[in-house]
Amino acid sequence: MMEFLQILIFGLALGGVYALMASGLTLVFGVMKIINLAHPIFIIAGAYISYWLFKLFGLDPILSLPIAFVSMFCIGVALYKLVFQREAGNPKFIEMTVLLTFAIALSVDGFLGFLFSNTHRVTSPSYSTDAYIIGELFVPKGQFYAGTISIVLIMILWLFLRFSKIGYAIRATTQNRDAAQLLGVNVAYVSTITFGIGIALAGASGALISFIFSFFPAKHWEWIAILMSLIVLGGMGSLLGAVVGSILLAVIAAFVGDVFGPTWSTMTFFLSLFVILLVRPQGLFGEKIE
Amino acid sequence: MTNPPILEAKGIKAGYDRGPDILDGANLTVSPGQILCIIGPNGAGKSTLLKTIAGLIKAREGTILRDGRPIEGLRPDQVIKHGICLVPQERALFPTMTVRENLRMGGYALENQNIIDERIEDVMATFPVLKDRSGQLARSLSGGEQQMLAMGRCLVLKPEIVMLDEPSLGLAPKIVRQMFEIIHMLRDRGLTIITVEQNAVMGLENADWGCVLDLGKTLFEGPADKIIQDDRIRELYLGKRAKSA
Numbered sequence: 001m002m003e004f005l006q007i008l009i010f011g012l013a014l015g016g017v018y019a020l021m022a023s024g025l026t027l028v029f030g031v032m033k034i035i036n037l038a039h040p041i042f043i044i045a046g047a048y049i050s051y052w053l054f055k056l057f058g059l060d061p062i063l064s065l066p067i068a069f070v071s072m073f074c075i076g077v078a079l080y081k082l083v084f085q086r087e088a089g090n091p092k093f094i095e096m097t098v099l100l101t102f103a104i105a106l107s108v109d110g111f112l113g114f115l116f117s118n119t120h121r122v123t124s125p126s127y128s129t130d131a132y133i134i135g136e137l138f139v140p141k142g143q144f145y146a147g148t149i150s151i152v153l154i155m156i157l158w159l160f161l162r163f164s165k166i167g168y169a170i171r172a173t174t175q176n177r178d179a180a181q182l183l184g185v186n187v188a189y190v191s192t193i194t195f196g197i198g199i200a201l202a203g204a205s206g207a208l209i210s211f212i213f214s215f216f217p218a219k220h221w222e223w224i225a226i227l228m229s230l231i232v233l234g235g236m237g238s239l240l241g242a243v244v245g246s247i248l249l250a251v252i253a254a255f256v257g258d259v260f261g262p263t264w265s266t267m268t269f270f271l272s273l274f275v276i277l278l279v280r281p282q283g284l285f286g287e288k289i290e
Numbered sequence: 291m292t293n294p295p296i297l298e299a300k301g302i303k304a305g306y307d308r309g310p311d312i313l314d315g316a317n318l319t320v321s322p323g324q325i326l327c328i329i330g331p332n333g334a335g336k337s338t339l340l341k342t343i344a345g346l347i348k349a350r351e352g353t354i355l356r357d358g359r360p361i362e363g364l365r366p367d368q369v370i371k372h373g374i375c376l377v378p379q380e381r382a383l384f385p386t387m388t389v390r391e392n393l394r395m396g397g398y399a400l401e402n403q404n405i406i407d408e409r410i411e412d413v414m415a416t417f418p419v420l421k422d423r424s425g426q427l428a429r430s431l432s433g434g435e436q437q438m439l440a441m442g443r444c445l446v447l448k449p450e451i452v453m454l455d456e457p458s459l460g461l462a463p464k465i466v467r468q469m470f471e472i473i474h475m476l477r478d479r480g481l482t483i484i485t486v487e488q489n490a491v492m493g494l495e496n497a498d499w500g501c502v503l504d505l506g507k508t509l510f511e512g513p514a515d516k517i518i519q520d521d522r523i524r525e526l527y528l529g530k531r532a533k534s535a
Contacts, residue, residue, distance in 0.1 A: 091307060165403065172384050172395050179382035181366040182344060182375070183443070184399025 002136045007254045009139055015250030016147030017208055021223070022230045022242040023154055024201030030174040030237030031194045034084065034097040038105040040220035040227060042199050045108065046072055046206020047215050048116060054123040054210075061123045062145065065207040072203025076196035079104070084195065085188060105220065112217040120214040128211040146208040153204060154243060157197075161239070170194050174237060226266070229273035235286025244284060293321040294358070296482050297343070297374070297451055302352035302362075303506075304342045311350065312338045314506035318484075320451075320499060325473060325483045327497035327514060329490035329527055335506040336486040337379060340453045344376040345369040370399050373450035379459060381440040385429035389420055392428050392439055396446030406446070413442040416475075434465035441472065452476065453484040458492070470496045490528050494518050502527060 025039045046068040050061040083100060087093055122128075127141040161167040169190045172180040181187050209215065230249055234241025249269055257265030276283060299318040305311045313335045320326040328336045341347045343354055345366040354362040356372045364372075384392050393413060397406040414421035417438045423431060428439060437457060444452060457473070458466040473496065477483055487493025494500050500517040502510040510523060517523055 089307070165398070168391070168395055169398060171387065172398075175384040175386060176382050178346060178378065179384065180395070181346065182370070182378065182382070183395050184367040184370040184447075186365065186367045 003258075006137055007258050008251060009137065010143070011251030011254030012247060013140075013143035013147035014254065015247035016150040017143075017205060017212065018226070018230055018250050019243040019246035020150035020153055020201060020205040020208065022227050022234075022246050023157060023239060024198035024205075025227055026231040026234065026237055026239060026242040027157075027170075027201070028195055028198035029231070030239075031170055032084070032088070032097075032191050033094045034195070035094065035101065036198065037098065037101040037224055038108065039101075039198070039202050040223035041105045041108045041112070041217070042072055042075070042202035043206040043209065043223065044112065044215055044217055044220050045075075046203030047210040048112065048121075048206070049203065050207040050210040051121050051123050054125070060125050061207050061210050062125075062149065065149070065204050068203040068207040069200045072206075073196045073200035076199025077192055079199070080192045080195035085192070088188065088191060105224075109217045109220060116217070118216045118218060120216050121210075122214040123210040125211055142212050146212050149208060150205065153201070154239070157201070158239060166190070166193060225273075226269045229269040229276075232273055232283055233276050235283030238283070238285040241283055241285035293323075295319045295355070296322040296357060297484075298353075298355040299339070299343060300353050300355075302339065302342055302354070303350045304338060304347050304352075305350070306338075306347065312506055313342065313349075315508070316352075316503060316506060317508040317511065318343075318501050319511060320482055320484060322450075322482050323477065323480055324499050325477050325485065325497040326499045326501060327490075327493040328484065328486045328501045328503055329493055329517075330503035331527065332488075333505075334503040336503055337455050338506075339503065340376055340455050340484065340486060341378075343369070343453065344374065346376075367399065370447065370449070373447075374453070375444040375447060375449035375451070376453040377440045377444050377455065377457065379455040381436045383428040383436055383439060383443075386427055388425055388427055389431070389439055390424040392443050393420070393446055396443035399447060409446045409448070413445050416445070417442045433461050434468065437461065437465075437469060438472070445476075449481070451482045451484065455486050456488055457485060458487065458489060466492070491518070494528075 021043055025036055028034050028036050049068040049071060050064045053059040053064040053067065054061055087096060090096065127145060130141045132139040132141060132144065161171055169180065169185045173185060173187055173190050177187060230245045231242050233249060234245030249272060253265040253268040256268045297320050299316065302313045302316040303311050304313045316335060316339050318339065328339065330336050338347060342349050345364050345368065349362045352362065353360055356374065361369060361372055384395060387395070390410065393410045394406060397409055400406060419435055420439060420442055423435065428436065431439060457469050461469065473483055473485065485493060485497070494514045494517055497514040500512060500514040501508060502517065502523055510517065518528070
């Protein structure tokens with residue numbers, strides 16, 4: 001029983017972080033239909049921001065999270081205006097975004113590799129190696145903080161989407177772009193802000209993963225597959241889906257890792273992707289494509 | 291037409307993306323407080339004309355005047371500030387938002403967001419069914435209720451001109467009659483209404499002014515009752531029902 005709880009805790013904490021990583025990806029897809037293959041490289045970029053602020057100034061990665069968030073927001077806004085806005089009305093936009101974001105991922109990967117080399121990095125605040133011991137249970141502080149902060153950020157995002165004026169506009173644009181426009185929503189503006197928020201969320205999750213995983217630029221290739229499987233399971237474009245999908249798969253992966261060995265835990269994501277696409281292609285919370 | 295037009299479109303050419311011109315010299319004139327019905331066969335460009343006025347499609351040529359001031363080339367979110375609102379075909383609701391949230395989106399363009407709740411109450415007084423359904427998701431409403439929500443959503447802004455693209459589409463005859471009663475009620479409140487109707491006879495019977503569009507051109511504009519009487523138009527566009535009428 002204790003072992004079960006222990007694995008559940010690991011799974012949940014990791015699931016929270018995955019959910020934050022996936023939330024920006026699913027938001028950007030939902031509003032703009034951009035399949036952002038470059039999402040994880042911006043997570044890595046966020047992680048580098050926290051890494052260097054920690055290394056140079058001793059700034060705790062949790063405190064540098066807002067800095068990573070804001071810097072990546074600015075980069076997201078600039079990127080959308082430079083690369084995507086011109087083609088937003090193009091009927092082949094969705095297909096084009098796959099190639100465009102793939103190219104962006106390659107370029108940023110190369111750029112980060114050039115700047116920081118492909119050495120494994122990790123920030124090491126004191127809590128990253130510490131743990132809460134509750135009876136026989138072992139809760140690593142780093143993962144606990146990262147998971148909790150992720151869930152709090154997602155709740156803020158949810159409140160923002162649910163109650164703010166721009167949040168209304170973002171949801172309306174997701175559901176019916178033309179109707180939103182006809183009611184006075186400046187869709188170009190909403191898209192720019194949403195893309196900025198999506199990349200900012202990547203940056204924020206980068207700050208958190210910087211102390212729970214070691215990272216290097218090319219690691220994003222590994223993550224894009226995992227993140228895609230998370231949001232496909234949840235239903236592409238659905239924030240709730242991204243959260244449920246992430247937590248579900250992270251917990252399952254933790255158990256698979258425990259029973260069959262860690263090599264197999266990554267397989268969980270790919271196998272489930274395969275099964276979801278066969279059984280329920282729209283995902284758990286996605287709209288059925290008619 | 292005695293009053294100066296509240297909205298006028300002259301020589302409009304427009305089409306989708308890089309495609310051919312769907313509108314090829316369309317004109318339209320409507321006076322304040324009138325119901326104008328645009329009729330014409332499938333593919334005549336009726337919906338395209340409304341979308342062009344609303345700014346969803348850019349006019350390639352021609353002018354659109356709102357009280358004499360040009361508004362062509364504006365984005366939809368700018369056109370709406372001129373008191374012009376389009377209820378598109380198929381209603382275009384936000385399916386997984388509640389009725390109240392849909393209405394709230396209707397007031398998105400209001401400068402003063404504090405009056406939204408008051409406006410929503412006004413709309414709910416006009417369409418009491420929306421009050422009963424306020425917490426339900428828009429997609430769970432019946433066709434008639436969805437049409438009322440789409441119209442109500444546009445009324446939150448208190449526009450002066452309401453454009454309805456096939457408001458009767460897919461509705462039962464009884465609901466269609468109800469819809470036209472609502473349109474008359476809105477006109478009586480001083481709104482100017484432009485409708486596009488596939489059912490040309492019914493559309494014209496419920497309108498003051500008519501506009502016949504074919505192959506992207508305006509063939510005829512005039513009082514609705516005159517159009518119904520016109521033999522040539524009856525034969526070409528109103529079908530058998532008109533002949534027997």
